[in-house]
Amino acid sequence: MANIPADLLYTPEHEWVRKTSDPKVVEIGITDFAQGELGDIVFVDLPKPGASFSRMGVFGTVEAVKAVSELFCPLSGEVVESNAALDGDPALINREPYGGGWMVRLRLTDPAELGTLLDPKGYSAKIAG
């Protein structure tokens, strides 16, 4: 059964969003379910700080041995940091999807968009159905 932490928000495209101490900055990654579906992750292509994306824009790709998946930006904003550790060890996403496997930190253009995300219950229903 995929792990769905109670303190995060989710998208139907299997990204998670974590609020940080700065109300305008969130951390983004892919869910345990997503990493399990992809299998062993061998390559991640992430944007550099300063890159801007609108909600649902493609902000990167994650590649497993046999699968490629585009990463959809859950919210509009500007990248303030991307996880450099993933370059050398993309399998961190498999091992710690909600921890060391985080992908980018995003400064939100419109924090009200947070209301468009799924809560853990909503996401759980989404992957069950």
Added chain:
Amino acid sequence: MTTLLRTPLYDVHKALGAKMVPFAGWEMPVQYAGILAEHRAVREGAGIFDVCHMGEFEVTGPDRNAFVNRIITNDVAALEPGQVQYAALLNQQGGIVDDCTVYRFEDKIMLVVNASGIEKDWDHIVAQKKGVNVRLRNISEEVGLLALQGPRAEAILQPHTDTILRDIGYYHFAVGRVAGAGCFISRTGYTGEDGFELYCRSPDVRAIWDALTGPGKAEPIGLGARDTLRLEVGYALYGNDIDETTTPLEAGLGWITKLDKGAPFMGEAALKAQKLEGLGRRLVGFRMVGKGIPRHGMPTLVDGVPVDIVRSGTMSPSLGYAVGTTYLPTSRAAVGSRFHVDIRGEQLEAEVVRRPFYTKGSVKR
């Protein structure tokens, strides 16, 4: 909505938690523990593959050797009973209808074909039978097939058979028993490692699988790792590297194409003409110079001009870099030549390298 076929091991795969996918009309395990772990298990220890979906045709009758020589590129006459040969079936234009292995027995020949090719190959072969005195039987449904591959394969298999395995040479087979069940024990495979392919009756597959798996024995391996293992050692995958529009000469399979065997075969005239004219293109192996992973279907370009697509591509688990295959114009196909792969709109540089990519396998040639 078509119903997918299931091998006798379907319940075993489900119980092992395999991820199942549709493949050539079958519901097959693509991975169990994970592609990288399974890949490593075969390179370093041993793995077992359910390949019951593959097809087998039996050819009997007095004209069997002459008949098979007419339908395949390789030369059955060069085989002793107990030997196996890799070969291809061609169309009239020299394109590859399928690749196959040919087993010569004292009294029969067995052709082993891809699951995706069973129906088409059967029709292709039957159409060439004409008045020849042979009997053809599609025995695919009654034959089960397991591949046990890896440096520990012999050690794992030997306790379950009276056949002395070290006496079976590469691309040879013996008729014997494994776990009490009658088998053709063939020292062949698709991984670059030492190992065996075990042909048995379908109802016996489960007993053989159970005997060879478990703690300290072979790990179950899915289609995902089967593909990365075969690609690393440069084995062609039908439908990707080779198909009806590619000839064996272009694909680097001249070594299974015996134009001078003294027996005309389907496609031979086209190949002779192609050889005379010179090959316009060749299948090459390449690695990415920088980042990016080539995937089947991505365009490949020489000097900005599209020439082909990525035929096979993956991150190589053993080598740690991305490799692939594509057809390049002969003049640009030399080792060291650079070209580009269009990866999601970005043209990334690739370099032709020697195949096989991975050369440290335990296979005993």
